[in-house]
Amino acid sequence: MKRRLPRTLAQALFVLWAAYTVSFAVLYLLPGDPVTIMAAGGGDASSVSPEQIAELRARYGLDRPVPEQYATALWNAVRGDLGTSVHGGQPVTRLIADALPATLQLAGATLLLALPLGGAVALLGTYTRRRWLRQLLLSLPAAGVSAPTFWVGLLLVQLVSFRWGLLPAFGNDGWSSLVLPSVTLALPAAGLVAQVFAKSLRTALAEPYIDTARAKGAGRARVHLRHAARNALAPPLTVAGVLTGGVLAGSVVVETVFARTGVGRLTATAVTTQDIPVVQGLVVLGACVYVTTHLVVDLLHPLLDPRIAATERPAVTT
Amino acid sequence: MRATRTPARPRTPGDRRRLAVLAAPLLLAVPLTACSAAGSDGQTTGPRSGGRLTFALSSDPTCVDPHQAATNDAMYVTRGIVDSLTDQDPRTGRIVPWLATSWEIAANASRFTFRLRTDATFSDGAPVDAKAVKANFDAVHDLGARSILGSGFLQGYRGTEVVDAHTVEVAFDGPNAQFLQATSTPTLGLLSPASLRRAAEERCAGPLAGSGPFTLAGYTPDTSVELNRRDDYAWGSPLWKSPDAARLEAITFRVVPESGVRSGSLTSGQVDAIAGVAPQDETLLKGQKVSVVGRANPGVPVALSANTASPVAKDPAVRRALQAAVDRDEVVDTVLSSSYRPATSSLAETTDAYRDNSPLLAHDPARARTLLDEAGWRPGADGIRVKDGRPLRLKVILGTNFGPNQSALELIQQQVRKAGIQLDLSVLSIADYQKARGAGDYDLAWGNGTRTDPDILRTAFSSKLLNLSRISDPALQRELDAQAAATDPARRAAHVATAQRRILEQGYQIPVFEMTTVFALSKKVHDITFDASSRLQFHDTWLS
Numbered sequence: 047m048k049r050r051l052p053r054t055l056a057q058a059l060f061v062l063w064a065a066y067t068v069s070f071a072v073l074y075l076l077p078g079d080p081v082t083i084m085a086a087g088g089g090d091a092s093s094v095s096p097e098q099i100a101e102l103r104a105r106y107g108l109d110r111p112v113p114e115q116y117a118t119a120l121w122n123a124v125r126g127d128l129g130t131s132v133h134g135g136q137p138v139t140r141l142i143a144d145a146l147p148a149t150l151q152l153a154g155a156t157l158l159l160a161l162p163l164g165g166a167v168a169l170l171g172t173y174t175r176r177r178w179l180r181q182l183l184l185s186l187p188a189a190g191v192s193a194p195t196f197w198v199g200l201l202l203v204q205l206v207s208f209r210w211g212l213l214p215a216f217g218n219d220g221w222s223s224l225v226l227p228s229v230t231l232a233l234p235a236a237g238l239v240a241q242v243f244a245k246s247l248r249t250a251l252a253e254p255y256i257d258t259a260r261a262k263g264a265g266r267a268r269v270h271l272r273h274a275a276r277n278a279l280a281p282p283l284t285v286a287g288v289l290t291g292g293v294l295a296g297s298v299v300v301e302t303v304f305a306r307t308g309v310g311r312l313t314a315t316a317v318t319t320q321d322i323p324v325v326q327g328l329v330v331l332g333a334c335v336y337v338t339t340h341l342v343v344d345l346l347h348p349l350l351d352p353r354i355a356a357t358e359r360p361a362v363t364t
Numbered sequence: 365m366r367a368t369r370t371p372a373r374p375r376t377p378g379d380r381r382r383l384a385v386l387a388a389p390l391l392l393a394v395p396l397t398a399c400s401a402a403g404s405d406g407q408t409t410g411p412r413s414g415g416r417l418t419f420a421l422s423s424d425p426t427c428v429d430p431h432q433a434a435t436n437d438a439m440y441v442t443r444g445i446v447d448s449l450t451d452q453d454p455r456t457g458r459i460v461p462w463l464a465t466s467w468e469i470a471a472n473a474s475r476f477t478f479r480l481r482t483d484a485t486f487s488d489g490a491p492v493d494a495k496a497v498k499a500n501f502d503a504v505h506d507l508g509a510r511s512i513l514g515s516g517f518l519q520g521y522r523g524t525e526v527v528d529a530h531t532v533e534v535a536f537d538g539p540n541a542q543f544l545q546a547t548s549t550p551t552l553g554l555l556s557p558a559s560l561r562r563a564a565e566e567r568c569a570g571p572l573a574g575s576g577p578f579t580l581a582g583y584t585p586d587t588s589v590e591l592n593r594r595d596d597y598a599w600g601s602p603l604w605k606s607p608d609a610a611r612l613e614a615i616t617f618r619v620v621p622e623s624g625v626r627s628g629s630l631t632s633g634q635v636d637a638i639a640g641v642a643p644q645d646e647t648l649l650k651g652q653k654v655s656v657v658g659r660a661n662p663g664v665p666v667a668l669s670a671n672t673a674s675p676v677a678k679d680p681a682v683r684r685a686l687q688a689a690v691d692r693d694e695v696v697d698t699v700l701s702s703s704y705r706p707a708t709s710s711l712a713e714t715t716d717a718y719r720d721n722s723p724l725l726a727h728d729p730a731r732a733r734t735l736l737d738e739a740g741w742r743p744g745a746d747g748i749r750v751k752d753g754r755p756l757r758l759k760v761i762l763g764t765n766f767g768p769n770q771s772a773l774e775l776i777q778q779q780v781r782k783a784g785i786q787l788d789l790s791v792l793s794i795a796d797y798q799k800a801r802g803a804g805d806y807d808l809a810w811g812n813g814t815r816t817d818p819d820i821l822r823t824a825f826s827s828k829l830l831n832l833s834r835i836s837d838p839a840l841q842r843e844l845d846a847q848a849a850a851t852d853p854a855r856r857a858a859h860v861a862t863a864q865r866r867i868l869e870q871g872y873q874i875p876v877f878e879m880t881t882v883f884a885l886s887k888k889v890h891d892i893t894f895d896a897s898s899r900l901q902f903h904d905t906w907l908s
Contacts, residue, residue: 081509084434102510134569200625207634
């Protein structure tokens with residue numbers, strides 16, 4: 047592991063730089079800029095003169111050549127200064143820092159719900175001998191994965207909040223407001239975990255060492271939980287890494303539906319208004335999250351599967 | 365000369381009454397009598413002081429500085445924080461004193477003198493005086509394009525002179541009659557000099573001190589804005605029920621972007637009132653125990669603006685045929701809701717100096733066909749007319765800022781197809797739309813603009829300003845310039861009336877329906893009022 051760490055870090059830095067550069071290029075390929083969008087706010091009543099627009103563009107440095115803008119932005123980003131929002135004027139780092147705790151709560155709650163739920167469905171679905179239950183449990187994940195988050199969220203809020211009045215429909219206040227959004231995000235996440243875990247459990251159960259365990263007299267439950275499950279954990283763990291990113295992406299929809307603040311809402315707003323510094327900052331954040339979770343997953347694999355540690359393979363293929 | 369064809373008569377209170385009778389009952393709802401003293405149980409109770417109103421907005425205000433705020437949602441918030449020099453009566457369009465007790469307009473409406481009342485203070489203790497007024501106008505001018513609305517209001521701003529402690533004189537390079545109405549908007553509302561000393565970007569996030577009936581207690585982006593009542597307030601607009609402190613103790617504006625969640629939150633009692641009610645949600649809400657109220661936005665109605673430099677749309681016969689081929693009633697009935705009304709002029713009904721021109725906008729397919737026949741557009745093989753080998757196809761650009769935009773245009777597309785006109789719709793992002801309009805890469809552009817003052821016609825159609833429609837029409841230009849320089853309201857209204865008619869007759873604009881502010885409120889909320897710009901005013905509001 048010690049030998050691999052510098053290389054992993056170098057890879058991480060490369061990913062960060064690439065994400066930053068690609069998003070910068072994409073944002074500049076889009077027509078218009080934040081100032082044009084801002085000036086369009088008045089509709090046909092708008093009488094902002096081209097000179098005034100040019101002046102504002104100059105204030106944000108949008109009139110300088112793109113390579114120069116890129117170099118300045120990158121140099122500042124390396125030093126931890128992600129610039130200021132074109133629309134609200136706040137520093138991007140503060141905007142993200144303000145939005146992050148709410149999204150972390152949401153992501154944490156989602157994973158806390160999704161992992162046990164997905165795990166339980168997979169374990170039970172592969173363990174039971176009742177055909178109907180098995181088929182029911184193993185078809186649930188597909189439904190969970192394919193239901194659109196937006197639709198699930200609206201359905202939940204309609205029933206639980208509007209009809210039954212049990213939980214608030216929107217906001218960030220307390221745990222009660224966290225339930226509906228995290229359930230909305232947890233359903234597809236749990237589906238994904240269950241699908242992958244069930245598949246790898248079935249593969250593990252078909253391996254010869256399971257027959258050995260049975261021959262030695264281990265009970266069904268013991269074989270299932272102790273022998274098969276442990277070996278089947280690597281793929282769902284890798285998926286959990288991907289899920290963290292998925293939750294971040296899902297927060298864009300869920301935070302809008304449930305009117306929560308957070309990174310997702312910030313992204314939605316910044317993209318609509320083409321607030322380039324904020325979008326850039328969010329891309330860096332997203333890249334950081336992906337890189338970190340993959341690093342953690344990488345580090346966990348050898349603990350689960352000693353064969354990996356023994357052979358020092360760079361990564362597990364799933 | 366065409367100018368003499370229209371009777372030069374300003375809008376009088378009599379006109380207004382007649383219009384109100386013709387109009388749907390929603391236009392009578394200023395102030396909203398629909399939700400006055402009667403409580404939900406039918407018992408009549410008097411206005412009560414106290415309580416917190418929770419109001420759901422559809423979008424984040426983004427900036428709570430009144431000078432920079434550009435969206436309606438932002439202006440609902442800023443209206444309570446600042447007072448203005450004048451106020452405008454939504455029923456008559458008359459400008460009335462507020463912080464200014466009187467004013468004079470001189471030199472072709474290029475110089476305005478305001479005398480201020482002496483008892484008003486900002487919430488940070490500073491007096492509302494001539495120096496503060498000067499600091500405010502200078503600050504809005506300095507904001508440039510950051511104040512989208514203000515930069516138009518202060519076009520040609522030369523400066524403000526402090527005549528004495530409570531008298532200011534504002535001077536412009538040329539005639540600027542619309543400035544008087546502009547002083548009634550929150551955009552030119554007054555902030556304390558200390559607030560103005562902070563950088564423009566910082567002001568967006570607050571704190572800010574104004575002299576209004578509410579103070580800004582906090583703004584959390586994408587979440588909420590909190591306003592608290594100012595108890596020592598005593599200089600309210602004469603249009604309000606009392607000049608003293610507001611009835612509500614506090615207002616919480618919650619940002620709830622999803623329209624279904626907004627509606628459900630209202631019907632389930634989680635909020636007291638909601639803005640931005642979508643046409644498709646109205647029927648649903650009316651079935652519940654809530655009131656749905658709307659008022660047409662003043663200004664330019666939602667319309668197709670022609671690019672008069674484009675090869676097909678430059679033919680006036682084509683534009684006039686479109687005017688007759690569009691069935692406005694059908695658009696409103698099919699795509700919108702009962703809160704909306706078809707356009708009846710190149711200005712919306714709630715605009716000052718609006719004149720009813722509905723005969724010019726009558727649906728008349730036969731006339732459309734005759735106009736095109738006479739102009740030499742002959743039906744082609746596929747039903748689309750052709751002239752000199754050029755098919756009658758028009759590229760329409762539209763944005764997605766208003767949900768029903770596309771369905772409305774798809775219906776119009778079918779309507780004008782019967783006259784042999786083909787519309788090609790091009791749905792664009794805001795940035796693309798602006799770019800296409802600027803570059804002239806379109807035949808018809810779909811849009812509207814909100815402004816109570818009829819000077820919006822000059823903004824949209826003057827060849828001396830942005831002139832996105834590429835119009836060259838000296839007769840129209842003369843009227844637009846004349847209204848900007850007229851100090852007498854009656855004379856000004858006459859010029860505006862001629863201009864409205866000319867724009868429709870020439871087909872520079874094919875107005876379709878009036879953009880309407882629709883909001884819904886629970887039965888316990890009373891007396892939220894629309895101001896002249898169809899934005900909300902909360903001073904008189906109370907909860908039962």
